[in-house]
């Protein structure tokens with residue numbers, strides 16, 4: 001029987017199987033049990049070949065990732081691509097010592113071995129999951145497979161095929177026969193059925209989201225499952241087989257990817273070709289609406305994957321976890337009785353009880369959508385959060401036994417101005433005790449709200465990002481639309497005004513590192529509660545710590561503001577104390593940076609020194 005190959009090329013994280021491939025294989029096997037489906041994690045073999053350190057460096061930088069296979073795809077352009085690589089790696093210590101031609105030589109040799117060890121005649125269809133950083137790698141393998149087996153049909157899917165991207169891919173590369181423009185399961189099943197029944201003829205007609213070379217203008221819309229509980233548990237068996245085949249010194253314990261939901265409930269369509277959601281975000285283009293698995297299904301899947309693979313490190317791949325039921329779900333995960341090590345992306349508005357349930361379930365690290373420390377800028381970004389929300393979660397995540405936070409600060413956002421920058425600089429002074437954020441220069445994502453209505457953000461002209469000119473020939477550039485877009489409008493101004501923030505982020509990083517260089521260091525700003533008094537300790541670098549003692553009502557107000565509270569809330573909670581007494585206390589605490597204040601809201605910044613502080617009133 002003819003087989004199906006599902007392929008993922010470099011550069012996804014090498015230490016976990018592809019959730020796209022695993023989910024699609026399980027779905028096809030469920031619907032067509034006799035159909036052989038082989039998943040090929042080319043990226044794992046390549047990572048093992050070039051070394052995990054170099055692979056990781058490349059996989060974290062899109063332009064490096066796209067450069068290497070661009071060199072293989074267009075050998076006659078190796079010289080300009082090599083110059084581009086050199087420029088992009090000049091400030092990347094872990095990459096700049098590597099010669100572009102040398103890496104390309106290794107990639108070419110290993111890729112040929114991987115291609116030649118397959119008998120492609122056995123396959124009727126090869127499906128490529130193309131996500132961030134995988135475009136040139138996928139195009140290279142597609143071309144090479146077609147050379148070896150011209151009869152094989154090629155289908156491309158994944159986030160790089162969403163919207164118009166997929167259609168332009170089909171127009172630009174004759175080796176690609178089909179493109180799936182949204183969720184993969186239903187269109188892929190339909191394509192496979194049609195190919196296997198009709199001995200290799202299929203036109204993809206009539207299935208929304210499946211574009212074919214013959215009918216590129218048809219099949220608008222997407223086809224997606226209405227209930228994610230219908231999905232079988234992902235099949236990662238091929239990844240584990242490939243991993244086990246590596247030489248013993250290259251083997252490692254991987255992480256398991258898992259999805260609870262698809263889409264983003266914060267992003268909504270607001271008119272033809274327009275959507276709300278975070279202004280910079282173009283995730284979720286392949287989904288319509290938001291769907292989540294039930295609690296029961298999530299727990300069952302997590303348990304099954306952990307048992308099946310004897311692995312306890314799990315990354316939730318969701319762009320946005322469900323808004324409701326998280327506390328109960330993480331309590332359920334804890335009740336599975338496994339010592340998990342979990343990772344997830346979460347919103348800054350995630351409450352303390354949810355974080356506590358996550359921490360108890362084994363969530364060690366969360367990527368939080370902070371993005372800015374200026375409420376004005378957060379409004380422009382349409383994050384739906386405020387600076388005090390962000391600082392509250394940064395503070396909470398500094399608490400022992402709660403997940404550690406990683407997050408970004410978007411620099412150079414097109415419509416940002418001096419006020420946003422000065423607010424950011426002022427607020428940065430309050431967050432030095434917490435884990436530093438990473439400064440990320442804004443990039444314009446295809447179909448993000450900023451792309452859809454550029455003039456609203458002061459963007460004058462949108463084109464493919466100019467860096468693609470280093471990678472692709474002119475003829476391709478004219479036809480293809482890329483995920484990363486370039487623009488004109490205030491770029492120099494943005495670079496100039498954000499420079500002091502970049503410098504302060506570096507200062508913050510160094511400060512935090514110095515105070516945490518000893519293993520098991522105490523939090524930089526912590527408190528110990530003495531029941532009717534409390535002691536707050538502020539660690540300093542190069543000088544002695546500062547301590548502050550709060551008694552009676554001062555202590556109670558400080559503890560009451562562990563979650564940010566408005567002045568009227570504070571006054572009504574402590575009725576015996578008027579604004580004339582409470583106000584000066586709060587202002588003093590803000591002056592000492594023991595509390596943060598925004599408008600009439602106040603937030604205490606110290607975290608308990610111990611994991612389980614004594615019960616307080």
Ligand code: SF4
Nearest residue numbers: 264266277278281319
């Ligand atoms: S950044 Fe997160 S919350 Fe915002 S639109 Fe994207 S997925 Fe949704």
